Amino acid sequence: MPAHDVSQPTVAPLDARVGAIEAACEARGMDPDAIVAELAQHADEQWLPRHGARVVAKAWTDPEYRRRLLADGRAAVTELGLTLPVHHRHLVVLENTPTVQNVICCTLCSCTAFTIIGLPPDWYKDLEYRARVVRESRTVLREMGLDLAPQVEIRVWDTTADKRYMVLPEQPAATLGWGETALAQIVTRDAMIGVARL
Amino acid sequence: MDGIHDLGGRQGFGRIRYAPNAPAFHAPWEVRLNALYSVAVKLGIFNMDEYRHAIERMEPRHYLTAGYYERTLTSLATLGVEKGVWSSEELERRAGGRFPLAAPSARGRTNVTGRERFAAGDRVRVRSDHVPGHVRMPGYIRGKCGVVVSESPAYPFPDAHAHAVAAVDEPTYDVRFEATERWPDCADAALVHVGVFQSYLEREP
Numbered sequence: 001m002p003a004h005d006v007s008q009p010t011v012a013p014l015d016a017r018v019g020a021i022e023a024a025c026e027a028r029g030m031d032p033d034a035i036v037a038e039l040a041q042h043a044d045e046q047w048l049p050r051h052g053a054r055v056v057a058k059a060w061t062d063p064e065y066r067r068r069l070l071a072d073g074r075a076a077v078t079e080l081g082l083t084l085p086v087h088h089r090h091l092v093v094l095e096n097t098p099t100v101q102n103v104i105c106c107t108l109c110s111c112t113a114f115t116i117i118g119l120p121p122d123w124y125k126d127l128e129y130r131a132r133v134v135r136e137s138r139t140v141l142r143e144m145g146l147d148l149a150p151q152v153e154i155r156v157w158d159t160t161a162d163k164r165y166m167v168l169p170e171q172p173a174a175t176l177g178w179g180e181t182a183l184a185q186i187v188t189r190d191a192m193i194g195v196a197r198l
Numbered sequence: 199m200d201g202i203h204d205l206g207g208r209q210g211f212g213r214i215r216y217a218p219n220a221p222a223f224h225a226p227w228e229v230r231l232n233a234l235y236s237v238a239v240k241l242g243i244f245n246m247d248e249y250r251h252a253i254e255r256m257e258p259r260h261y262l263t264a265g266y267y268e269r270t271l272t273s274l275a276t277l278g279v280e281k282g283v284w285s286s287e288e289l290e291r292r293a294g295g296r297f298p299l300a301a302p303s304a305r306g307r308t309n310v311t312g313r314e315r316f317a318a319g320d321r322v323r324v325r326s327d328h329v330p331g332h333v334r335m336p337g338y339i340r341g342k343c344g345v346v347v348s349e350s351p352a353y354p355f356p357d358a359h360a361h362a363v364a365a366v367d368e369p370t371y372d373v374r375f376e377a378t379e380r381w382p383d384c385a386d387a388a389l390v391h392v393g394v395f396q397s398y399l400e401r402e403p
Contacts, residue, residue, distance in 0.1 A: 012295030015227040017271055020292035021234055024284045032234065039233030043222070087246055090350045092372070107206030107336050109250050110266060119222035125266035128214045131205040134338065135377060138386040144216045154388040156377075158206065160334045161370040161393030162246065163350045190218060 049118035051082050052166055053187035057180045059093075060171045069093050073166070077116055084115055090163040091116065094155070096194070101152050102167045103141065103194030105133045106159040113164035117192040124193065134158060144195050167194040199304065199330055200337055202258035207338040207381060228267040235274050244277045247360035251332035252276045255300035276300040304330035306361025309368055310397035316371055320346045321402040324373075324394060332360035335398045342380060343402050344373040347391060355397060368396040 012020070022032040055077055059066040069076035073091030074084060084091060091113055094102035106112070110125040123129055133140050137154045141147075148154065157165045169191040175183060190196040223229050238244065244252075252273035256264070264272065276299040278284050289297045307329055316322060326341040327333070334356045350370045358365030370393045377385040 008296060010295050012290070012293035012297055014268060014271065015225075016293045016295065017275070017289070017297055018227045018231045018234070020289045020297065021271075021275060021278070021284075022230065023292045024278075024288060025234065028283075032230075035237045036230045036233040039236045040229050042236075043229065043232065089353060092348075107338075108203055108334065109253065121220035121222060122224065122266075123214050123216045123220055126215060127205055127262070128211040131208040131211045132214070134388075134390050135207045135209075135381055135385045137377070137388040140214060143213055145218075154386070156388050156390045157372075158336065158390065158392045160336055161350065161356075161395065162353050163370060163372075163393050188219060195216075196218065 043119060047114050047119045049187070049189035049192065050184065051077075051080075051115065052113075052117040052189070052192045053184040054080060054180075055082070055116065055166075056168060056187045056192065057183035059168055060183055061180050066168075069168070070095060082116060084113065084164065087162050088113060088115075088164045092157075092163060092165050093168050094157060094165055094194070095168045096170045096197075098170065099152055100155060101141075101146075101148055101194060101197075102155045102157060102165075103133065103137065104157050104159065104165045104167060105130060107131070107134055108158075108160055111159040111162075111164070112193075113166050116164075117166050118189045120193075121189065141195060146196055166192050169198050172198050199254060199333065200328070201254040202256075202261045203254045204337045206336045207385075223267075231267050231271050231274070235270050238274060238277075243281060243283065245354070245359055247332055247354065247356045248277060249273050250356075251303065251360040252280075252300045254332065255303060257298070257301060260298055272298065272300055303361065306331040306363040307357045308363050308365040309355050309358070313368065313396045314399070314401060315396075316346045316349065316399065316401075318346055318348055322346055322371070322373060322394075322399045323402045324398055325400055327398065329357060331357060333357050333398075334393075334395060336392065338380060339373075339375060339392055339394070342375055344375040344392075347372040347374050350393070353395075355395060357395075357397070370395050371399060373399070 025032045073093040107130045112120045253269045323343045324339045352367035355365040373394045375390045377388040
């Protein structure tokens with residue numbers, strides 16, 4: 001509908017549109033407040049990067065686990081009691097090395113392994129990141145504060161299917177010998193998306 | 199459909215608004231909306247391909263100006279109308295104003311016949327298909343050649359799944375493309391890996 005068509009009534013504000021859906025649910029015997037309370041609790045307590053951080057810390061300290069994680073991500077995170085939605089049938093773990101930087105995106109929408117690496121940050125879902133990262137990866141990463149040496153190969157992974165990805169960052173040399181719990185504290189969501197190194 | 203959502207490789211977009219550990223939500227209504235959407239998925243009111251396709255069907259100017267959660271809201275409201283859960287009149291009455299929805303869906307398609315099984319290392323070409331409905335082949339790989347890196351387990355075929363068309367599940371292949379081959383002289387060197395459904399691929403001739 002043309003934006004200049006003044007004969008149209010005003011578009012309702014976003015919170016009023018969400019309120020309309022809540023009211024429509026309520027009129028059909030559902031309890032939107034309970035739904036929101038339960039799911040908001042998931043967002044606050046479940047869909048957090050600390051799960052992925054545990055996976056990374058375990059992979060850093062347990063070579064056998066690392067091997068299993070790289071071979072079958074879904075089975076390996078399940079070992080730690082973590083879950084993926086049923087439609088994410090496959091989790092591919094991408095290993096960074098001194099000469100390889102993996103980075104995840106979704107050019108068509110905004111897919112992520114959100115139960116493992118956390119709900120995606122705002123910039124991941126913005127048009128700028130989605131349009132640019134496949135074509136101008138090194139420039140985009142530099143703008144985001146990750147200035148990679150020229151010899152580092154960049155591998156961009158576009159999440160166009162329901163298979164999900166997470167990046168296994170390199171362990172910082174200064175943390176060699178640390179225990180799993182301490183290591184998990186230093187792993188960030190952005191490192192598991194691949195736009196930051198630790 | 200070659201929709202406005204198909205953004206990979208588009209030029210003219212500016213800097214990414216990046217801050218380390220940026221939030222997922224900015225307003226309370228986003229949290230509420232995300233919860234309602236999650237419940238609709240859980241209740242099986244629609245599947246993920248229907249959800250994504252309803253976003254793609256948004257009027258392009260609306261799509262470009264809407265944030266992520268407004269796109270989710272529009273998809274949820276549209277699918278609710280299309281599946282007879284509520285009407286647009288009811289939503290507009292309750293919202294006290296206009297409630298823009300996505301445009302109607304075109305037809306879907308089932309799996310391509312004569313699909314091939316590929317192995318890591320095979321050279322493949324993305325078919326030059328143009329479809330009116332949902333498709334998970336980003337435009338930037340159409341007709342392009344790449345190398346198969348791995349095969350995934352079978353998934354519902356999105357072109358059918360978004361349209362309630364019967365189809366069999368099929369694998370996707372991680373296919374590696376060279377950014378500088380795709381956009382010669384106008385890209386940073388990188389390997390771009392895309393999860394490509396079997397129906398979109400043929401062996402490189």
